[in-house]
Amino acid sequence: MSLMLLIEQVLNGLQLGVMLFLMASGLTLVFGVMGLINLAHGSLYMVGAFAAAWVAAATGSFLLALAAALAAAAAAGAIVEVVVIRRLYARDHLDQVLATFALILVFSEGTRWIFGSFPLYLNVPDYLAGPVTLPGGIEYPLYRLSLIGVGGLIACALYLLIARTRLGVQIRAGEADREMIAALGVDISKLYTVVFALGAALAGLAGALVGTIQSVQVGMGEPVLILAFVVIVIGGIGSIKGAFVGALLVGLTDTLGAFLLPQLFGAFMDVSSAAAVGSALASMLIYLLMAAVLFLRPRGLFGDTA
Amino acid sequence: MMRERYINAALLGGLLLVVFWAYTGDEPFTITLATRVAILALAGVGLNIALGQGGLVSLGHAVFFGIGGYAMGILASHAQSYQPLTLGPLVIEGTKSMPLIWLTAMVASGIAALLIGLVSLRTGGVYFIMITLAFGQMFYYFAISWPAYGGEDGLSIYVRNGFPGLNTLDPIQFFGLCFALLLAALAFHAAFKHAPFGLALNAARQSPDRAQAVGLDPTRLRLIAFVISGVITGLAGALFADLNRFVSPTMFSWQLSGELLIFIILGGTGRLCGPVAGAAMFIALEHWLGGLSEYWHIYLGALLLGVVLFAPGGLIGIATRREAAHD
Amino acid sequence: MTEPVIETRALCKRFGALEASRDISLDLRVGEIHAVIGPNGAGKSTLISQICGGLQPDSGEVRLMGRDVTGWDVAARARAGIGRTFQVSALAMEDTVLQNALLGAFGASGRRLGLFRPALRYRDLRSRALAALDRVGLAGQAAAPAAELSHGERRRLEIAIALTLAPRAFVLDEPMAGLGSEGTKEITNLLNELRSEAPILLVEHDMDAVFALADRISVLVYGQVIATGAVEEIRANAEVRAAYLGDSA
Numbered sequence: 053m054s055l056m057l058l059i060e061q062v063l064n065g066l067q068l069g070v071m072l073f074l075m076a077s078g079l080t081l082v083f084g085v086m087g088l089i090n091l092a093h094g095s096l097y098m099v100g101a102f103a104a105a106w107v108a109a110a111t112g113s114f115l116l117a118l119a120a121a122l123a124a125a126a127a128a129g130a131i132v133e134v135v136v137i138r139r140l141y142a143r144d145h146l147d148q149v150l151a152t153f154a155l156i157l158v159f160s161e162g163t164r165w166i167f168g169s170f171p172l173y174l175n176v177p178d179y180l181a182g183p184v185t186l187p188g189g190i191e192y193p194l195y196r197l198s199l200i201g202v203g204g205l206i207a208c209a210l211y212l213l214i215a216r217t218r219l220g221v222q223i224r225a226g227e228a229d230r231e232m233i234a235a236l237g238v239d240i241s242k243l244y245t246v247v248f249a250l251g252a253a254l255a256g257l258a259g260a261l262v263g264t265i266q267s268v269q270v271g272m273g274e275p276v277l278i279l280a281f282v283v284i285v286i287g288g289i290g291s292i293k294g295a296f297v298g299a300l301l302v303g304l305t306d307t308l309g310a311f312l313l314p315q316l317f318g319a320f321m322d323v324s325s326a327a328a329v330g331s332a333l334a335s336m337l338i339y340l341l342m343a344a345v346l347f348l349r350p351r352g353l354f355g356d357t358a
Numbered sequence: 359m360m361r362e363r364y365i366n367a368a369l370l371g372g373l374l375l376v377v378f379w380a381y382t383g384d385e386p387f388t389i390t391l392a393t394r395v396a397i398l399a400l401a402g403v404g405l406n407i408a409l410g411q412g413g414l415v416s417l418g419h420a421v422f423f424g425i426g427g428y429a430m431g432i433l434a435s436h437a438q439s440y441q442p443l444t445l446g447p448l449v450i451e452g453t454k455s456m457p458l459i460w461l462t463a464m465v466a467s468g469i470a471a472l473l474i475g476l477v478s479l480r481t482g483g484v485y486f487i488m489i490t491l492a493f494g495q496m497f498y499y500f501a502i503s504w505p506a507y508g509g510e511d512g513l514s515i516y517v518r519n520g521f522p523g524l525n526t527l528d529p530i531q532f533f534g535l536c537f538a539l540l541l542a543a544l545a546f547h548a549a550f551k552h553a554p555f556g557l558a559l560n561a562a563r564q565s566p567d568r569a570q571a572v573g574l575d576p577t578r579l580r581l582i583a584f585v586i587s588g589v590i591t592g593l594a595g596a597l598f599a600d601l602n603r604f605v606s607p608t609m610f611s612w613q614l615s616g617e618l619l620i621f622i623i624l625g626g627t628g629r630l631c632g633p634v635a636g637a638a639m640f641i642a643l644e645h646w647l648g649g650l651s652e653y654w655h656i657y658l659g660a661l662l663l664g665v666v667l668f669a670p671g672g673l674i675g676i677a678t679r680r681e682a683a684h685d
Numbered sequence: 686m687t688e689p690v691i692e693t694r695a696l697c698k699r700f701g702a703l704e705a706s707r708d709i710s711l712d713l714r715v716g717e718i719h720a721v722i723g724p725n726g727a728g729k730s731t732l733i734s735q736i737c738g739g740l741q742p743d744s745g746e747v748r749l750m751g752r753d754v755t756g757w758d759v760a761a762r763a764r765a766g767i768g769r770t771f772q773v774s775a776l777a778m779e780d781t782v783l784q785n786a787l788l789g790a791f792g793a794s795g796r797r798l799g800l801f802r803p804a805l806r807y808r809d810l811r812s813r814a815l816a817a818l819d820r821v822g823l824a825g826q827a828a829a830p831a832a833e834l835s836h837g838e839r840r841r842l843e844i845a846i847a848l849t850l851a852p853r854a855f856v857l858d859e860p861m862a863g864l865g866s867e868g869t870k871e872i873t874n875l876l877n878e879l880r881s882e883a884p885i886l887l888v889e890h891d892m893d894a895v896f897a898l899a900d901r902i903s904v905l906v907y908g909q910v911i912a913t914g915a916v917e918e919i920r921a922n923a924e925v926r927a928a929y930l931g932d933s934a
Binding site: 555579 | 737739758759760761763764769771775776777778779780784785787788789791792793795796798799800801802803804805807846849850
Binding site for chain 2: 083089143145147149153156157158162165274275282331336339346347350352
């Protein structure tokens with residue numbers, strides 16, 4: 053095993069991590085501010101990916117495609133919030149789970165109805181295609197490197213938004229005390245719609261960005277959604293910082309596990325069974341990580357301890 | 359409460375009538391559909407103990423369904439190939455006997471429920487939902503990436519397993535077996551609810567503080583309920599795999615966990631026969647709407663949204679005109 | 686002197702900058718009603734939680750009949766003999782009054798909870814539950830869902846559940862909260878009778894009731910016990926009057 057290969061896998065892990073952060077931050081914001089568990093967050097990811105693929109095919113512009121992903125997911129989020137989600141804030145988690153599960157069915161089948169069952173493809177734009185040589189001579193795809201950069205930038209932007217802006221103050225107030233923000237004269241229902249649309253836009257962007265390295269298809273959102281759940285359980289529900297740390301942990305664990313475990317078992321097994329055992333175990337690794345974190349800290353790494 | 363009793367009788371009687379009609383009219387496919395209803399309802403009864411009595415919103419019950427399925431698949435495939443299963447020093451013969459398979463399925467799901475419960479019950483509420491969902495996904499990916507039993511493609515069994523004294527290949531006899539198990543589970547649920555354990559579990563759901571203040575440990579109660587729940591759902595999984603003579607990772611999928619919850623909600627949370635009503639409705643919808651449109655899940659989604667937003671008591675709630683299932 | 690039933694030794698508990706308990710040492714002796722009074726925010730609920738096991742103190746000890754139970758959880762302390770009620774009724778609202786009382790009887794019996802036989806067929810526990818309901822005047826409503834009880838009846842059901850535990854000590858958190866004068870009188874009479882069963886640690890706002898019932902009173906202000914003594918001493922204590930009674934009188 054070469055060091056270069058390892059570094060490449062670490063970068064892959066970071067890339068997965070920042071994309072998970074885009075998903076997880078929206079989920080954790082919506083939970084923190086509105087107390088809602090939203091299973092349909094993966095559908096918004098899918099909406100972003102489909103909007104991007106469709107616009108890219110029509111215009112050929114990747115940036116327009118990303119803009120479309122943001123706009124479509126934010127719009128879908130806002131509409132869903134106004135029509136369905138806001139009726140769920142006062143309900144228990146079971147109702148929230150079922151209603152948002154129902155939304156997944158509607159979104160998935162609706163998308164299948166419009167776009168058909170065949171996957172769409174989004175191409176990496178020319179200016180981001182090809183490998184780039186990193187210090188130390190490591191060749192790494194420029195596009196994936198850009199994903200890491202974009203994800204990092206968005207994390208910073210989100211931090212500034214919450215720490216420095218008026219909206220951020222309202223969000224933090226909403227997390228601390230829902231009645232208080234009403235008393236402050238904030239239009240809560242508007243704030244909720246904005247927060248939900250913001251989370252949706254982040255999910256949609258993630259869908260579009262990942263859509264270029266995977267195929268764009270119905271059902272693409274849910275595996276990512278569940279990973280994002282693992283992320284926020286590890287990080288502590290409601291904590292953006294936790295989502296960030298959790299996302300990187302999960303991204304790195306998953307990628308490095310899949311890379312290292314078969315090699316580890318290869319040390320005392322024949323190659324084919326090492327690959328089988330290693331990959332089977334690697335597929336469980338992040339969940340074992342989650343279990344371990346919960347055993348030590350039931351409310352996650354950055355969750356409130358109350 | 360009387361009214362709910364009539365509805366329960368009508369539901370179970372209705373299912374029997376459908377089967378009787380299909381039997382006399384020689385419609386084996388309809389019998390198979392009714393068998394699916396009975397098995398899925400059985401899985402739902404299992405979940406209903408955790409959810410309705412314990413208040414545990416498990417979004418990972420497919421784990422137990424899948425374990426039951428694979429217990430059947432693995433034992434039957436070893437019997438089929440005459441190769442015993444070797445686990446280190448332990449050598450296990452495969453079997454085609456349903457009672458043995460059921461026992462294995464129930465024990466294995468019980469152990470899994472115990473381990474998952476130990477981790478996920480350390481937290482509550484929304485954490486519990488996400489963690490059970492995550493564990494479901496863990497088993498799903500494990501089943502896909504473990505090549506020994508078919509991996510992603512699943513595992514076929516050529517002949518349905520046997521039950522002493524019955525010809526299980528005859529649809530009506532297999533239905534009878536599944537229906538009897540469903541009745542047994544329903545009877546257990548009915549007794550459980552009013553037994554001291556059920557009383558304590560229900561109290562812990564309504565007021566954990568109260569349960570603790572009288573010396574009961576809510577987490578322990580929930581853990582035991584979760585194990586019982588997993589065992590029943592695991593049994594249903596073994597039957598389901600036997601019905602299809604096929605088991606695959608989709609038995610572990612999060613969609614299946616969601617569908618099990620849907621059965622209960624469509625029927626009415628905490629209602630004894632809620633899962634029966636819900637499973638019957640689900641299969642009927644799948645059959646009819648699926649015939650009308652390839653995209654029938656849209657209608658299912660819309661219906662589910664309607665029930666959640668406007669009819670929280672579910673079907674039985676509408677029929678008895680009472681929202682909560684207290685009696 | 687016999688050993689106190691409940692004793693706290695130098696309990697301290699902080700929430701961030703707030704010192705909710707500062708070096709609280711008090712005891713509940715056999716046969717007495719010991720009332721803890723204090724203005725809102727004085728730390729009475731925090732104290733109760735530490736005694737009953739819901740909160741762990743930062744330092745200090747809770748002792749029950751001479752045993753250090755500081756590390757025990759709520760359920761273990763309940764089994765060891767603390768029968769408590771809640772400031773805001775904590776009942777299984779979907780269940781009947783009798784089922785609520787039975788719960789206490791089962792919890793206290795320490796028996797394995799069966800999965801099959803209906804709870805109502807456990808004759809001995811059922812009669813114990815009914816006897817407790819009778820004591821508080823709720824025997825007539827045994828079959829009614831707890832949700833249908835009036836506020837005052839719920840308060841009494843809380844006490845009945847505590848009674849089914851056959852506790853060594855009652856810890857009652859504002860049992861008269863929200864009751865009218867009639868209801869307060871009923872509970873006052875009831876507590877007067879209960880005194881013979883087990884001593885009562887009573888947290889209460891209603892001063893008339895406290896002065897009528899208590900053998901001793903401790904006054905809690907800003908997390909600190911500023912005075913403990915017999916009713917007359919407390920009435921006369923200048924510091925207490927300034928800190929507490931002065932505001933409310």
